[in-house]
Amino acid sequence: MMKQLSALLPLCVFGMVACQSKPANSDKKTLSDSSSKASTTTEAPAANVAKGPIDKAAIMARKQVPVLCYHQIRDWKATDSKGAKDYIVQIAAFKEHMKMLADSGxxxxxxxxxxxxxxxxxxxxxxxxxxxxxxxxxxxxxIAAPEMKKYGFKGVFFVMTVSIGRPHYMTKEMIKQLSDAGHVIGSHTWDHHNFKKFQGKDWETQIDKPTKKLEEITGKKITWFAYPFGLWNEQGIPELKKRGFIGAFQLAEKRDPNEPLFTIRRILDSGYWSTKTLSNSIKHSF
Structure with a gap:
């Protein structure tokens, strides 16, 4: 999977504009446009951050919670490559997947x-x-947020700040609205630069400035991070901790027992998956 990620996820930066098919006026839609079939969840408690050393062995011993990762929610186009379709969940499929999760409890x-x-x-x-x-x-x-609202679902949106306000990407107002609606906004660097290559000024460009911008937009402290391409290294984790992050998400690789909170696993909900495949993957991947 890591080879695929390194090859494909650069599509998620500037080139991904070509993979979108939203009309320009679609950004006028708000989260209140969809009716809710389920009451929204109560506000989740804030993290009770440990003041001293944490019990890493105890963390590793706890059953993992399934974490799904999404990128684009849109219908496939003739120009989409076979590999890119892994990262593009079609609209009807996304709706079916959300309903399956709700129906499954x-x-x-x-x-x-x-x-x-x-x-x-x-x-x-x-x-x-x-x-x-x-x-x-x-x-x-x-598409995703209104569909989730039907079932009282909340999510985490890892924002790449270079894209904010560009065609086919969210605006500052949309990000603020997601945050105000109870979703969590997390950092995903400035321009999807490989975390393993960060050095010198990269920490300011890729972490400090984007974090400050997101905090200004949401009015909330940003404490969660997702590694571009799912790639991380142990040398960079102390830099995240120094900046107030309390955890970070990778992709499907094993967690690091020395840094379990900064190597939290996720799996892609593939554009090729049926609801049955997704259900089985959730049950067997965690």
Missing amino acids: YHTILPDQLYNYLVNGASLPSKPIMLTFDDTDLDQFT
């Missing part, structure tokens, strides 16, 4: 809840799951 949780569970042993709702979205795509706001 899953309850979405947010990162601070996950932290409290892993570090402090706090309880979680039955069949917890986390929905995460990378790269700031407009369709995450216009």
